[in-house]
Amino acid sequence: xxxxxxxxxxxxxxxxxxxxxxxxxxxxxxxxxxxxxxxxxxxxxxxxxxxxxxxxxxxxxxxxxxxxxxxxxxxxxxxxxxxxxxxxxxxxxxxxxxxxxxxxxxxxxxxx
Amino acid sequence: xxxxxxxxxxxxxxxxxxxxxxxxxxxxxxxxxxxxxxxxxxxxxxxxxxxxxxxxxxxxxxxxxxxxxxxxxxxxxxxxxxxxxxxxxxxxxxxxxxxxxxxxxxxxxxxxx
Numbered sequence: 001x002x003x004x005x006x007x008x009x010x011x012x013x014x015x016x017x018x019x020x021x022x023x024x025x026x027x028x029x030x031x032x033x034x035x036x037x038x039x040x041x042x043x044x045x046x047x048x049x050x051x052x053x054x055x056x057x058x059x060x061x062x063x064x065x066x067x068x069x070x071x072x073x074x075x076x077x078x079x080x081x082x083x084x085x086x087x088x089x090x091x092x093x094x095x096x097x098x099x100x101x102x103x104x105x106x107x108x109x110x111x112x
Numbered sequence: 113x114x115x116x117x118x119x120x121x122x123x124x125x126x127x128x129x130x131x132x133x134x135x136x137x138x139x140x141x142x143x144x145x146x147x148x149x150x151x152x153x154x155x156x157x158x159x160x161x162x163x164x165x166x167x168x169x170x171x172x173x174x175x176x177x178x179x180x181x182x183x184x185x186x187x188x189x190x191x192x193x194x195x196x197x198x199x200x201x202x203x204x205x206x207x208x209x210x211x212x213x214x215x216x217x218x219x220x221x222x223x224x225x
Contacts, residue, residue, distance in 0.1 A: 031211045103156045106154070
């Protein structure tokens with residue numbers, strides 16, 4: 001089954017404790033990205049990657065890092081999480097930047 | 113600065129009637145628009161799209177209309193079904209090949225049996 005898989009689905013952590021949210025897709029997509037969803041703001045892009053070893057900032061990259069060492073994986077790293085990073089996070093992938101995106105099921109992160 | 117706006121946070125319609133969800137945008141350079149549907153505890157799923165060179169695209173019960181002069185698009189669902197109850201996001205594709213989607217705030221549709 002074609003899918004984008006994120007882990008974990010739910011995470012509660014404390015301020016400053018490094019964490020990684022994993023994302024994997026099995027559709028051989030070139031393009032992957034991370035979004036965060038906040039009430040009243042819709043989804044906003046954090047980082048994107050057009051191919052292996054190519055990443056770039058989206059609209060809200062502060063406090064996040066990503067890497068793209070393999071085509072299928074695109075982890076999101078929070079080196080020192082803060083409460084304002086409490087949000088619902090979605091990973092997405094697509095064949096190119098011009099085709100529709102497929103989204104993972106989301107990771108609800110709470111930073112206390 | 114919200115470039116894509118969905119001004120109605122919620123909409124309630126009766127089963128079998130038409131649902132109309134609206135979306136406005138500010139950037140005339142947007143060339144592609146999409147609608148996504150999202151159920152609770154799931155990721156958004158692609159529903160329908162429209163290129164800026166068209167003014168209408170239809171897929172079964174779903175039709176998207178684009179009015180470029182007004183910078184407005186709408187999603188029509190006819191007839192509405194209880195299973196259509198979800199949050200609907202309008203999105204515009206940003207310029208270049210960055211693939212960035214710029215989303216509206218979402219509209220929660222409730223279809224009552």
